[in-house]
Amino acid sequence: MIDLYYAPTPNGQKLKMFLEEVGLPHRIVTVRLSQGDQFLPEFLAISPNNKIPALVDHDPADGGGPVPMFESGAMLLYLAEKTGQLLPRHPRDRNTMLQWLFWQCAGLGPMAGQIGYFNVYAAERVPFAIDRYRHEVARLYGVLDRRLADRAFIAGDYSIADIACYPWIVPHAGHLQTLSDFPNLSRWFDAVAARPATICAYDGVADVYAPTRNPLSDTETETLFGRRTA
Numbered sequence: 001m002i003d004l005y006y007a008p009t010p011n012g013q014k015l016k017m018f019l020e021e022v023g024l025p026h027r028i029v030t031v032r033l034s035q036g037d038q039f040l041p042e043f044l045a046i047s048p049n050n051k052i053p054a055l056v057d058h059d060p061a062d063g064g065g066p067v068p069m070f071e072s073g074a075m076l077l078y079l080a081e082k083t084g085q086l087l088p089r090h091p092r093d094r095n096t097m098l099q100w101l102f103w104q105c106a107g108l109g110p111m112a113g114q115i116g117y118f119n120v121y122a123a124e125r126v127p128f129a130i131d132r133y134r135h136e137v138a139r140l141y142g143v144l145d146r147r148l149a150d151r152a153f154i155a156g157d158y159s160i161a162d163i164a165c166y167p168w169i170v171p172h173a174g175h176l177q178t179l180s181d182f183p184n185l186s187r188w189f190d191a192v193a194a195r196p197a198t199i200c201a202y203d204g205v206a207d208v209y210a211p212t213r214n215p216l217s218d219t220e221t222e223t224l225f226g227r228r229t230a
Contacts, residue, residue: 002026002079005046005054007033008205010109010167011072015053017163018076020197022085046070057082073105076160086160097155100147104164108144111136112168115175116209121225134176141169141182148184152191166192170202174209 004019006012006028019026031037031052038050047054047070055075057067061082069075077098080087088094115133118126144165147154154161169189172179179186192198 001058003029003056003058005029005031005043005052005056007031007052009033009052009208010112010170011051012053013167013170013201013205014072014164015055015075015079016201017166017198018079018086018160020201021163021195022079022083024079024083071105073101073164076101076164080160086158086163088156088159093156097159097161100154100161101164103143104161104168108137108140108165108168111140112171112175116171117225119176120174120209130176137175137177138181141172141177141185144188145182145185148188153188158192158195162188162192166198171207171209174207 002019002024004015004026006016007030016028018024031043033052037043038047038052043054044050046056046068049070051070053072053075054068054070057069057078060067067078069078077087088097111133115130115137118129118133122129144154153159154165166189169179169185179189
């Protein structure tokens with residue numbers, strides 16, 4: 001059994017998509033980010049960086065004690081290896097997939113998170129920051145669009161590279177991006193969105209970067225971002 005410590009953010013959705021895709025038995029443990037659950041000692045024992053998602057595998061392959069994990073990319077790779085699914089078998093294909101997995105974790109996610117913060121959550125408008133991160137996310141969308149020009153998925157067959165990237169494209173409106181500007185990316189996005197596991201994983205999940213979302217209270221903002229609104 002897998003315990004998934006989860007909130008419906010893009011990084012949380014990665015693991016939810018994977019678990020739905022492979023049908024691995026799991027239990028969702030909701031982490032209330034705006035209420036500070038991520039700072040509780042019992043959560044920090046699993047995720048010392050106080051971020052979600054995190055997991056505990058109570059049935060590891062080595063037969064030993066429970067395995068706690070944090071960092072979504074490492075968790076996806078661990079579960080793919082555990083189940084033997086959504087992971088290329090050929091070493092060259094695996095190498096390609098790993099490059100795109102790390103590209104998402106090091107580039108697409110952090111940069112999309114920055115434009116999401118400055119465009120949706122920041123207490124004051126900072127035009128330079130909004131412009132800087134909007135352009136960088138557009139550049140990254142372009143990188144992925146070119147990658148998908150002659151292939152259905154990012155690294156051969158559908159894999160954890162696709163699962164890692166998709167949740168960070170879902171909030172494209174809040175990130176000030178238009179998918180029609182990236183036709184190959186848009187085609188891929190629609191294909192992933194139509195998968196039954198994706199539909200199940202996103203059932204009832206709101207876009208956390210929606211520009212029209214309800215504003216956070218000062219207490220929630222301080223808990224999430226370490227500062228109050230203006």
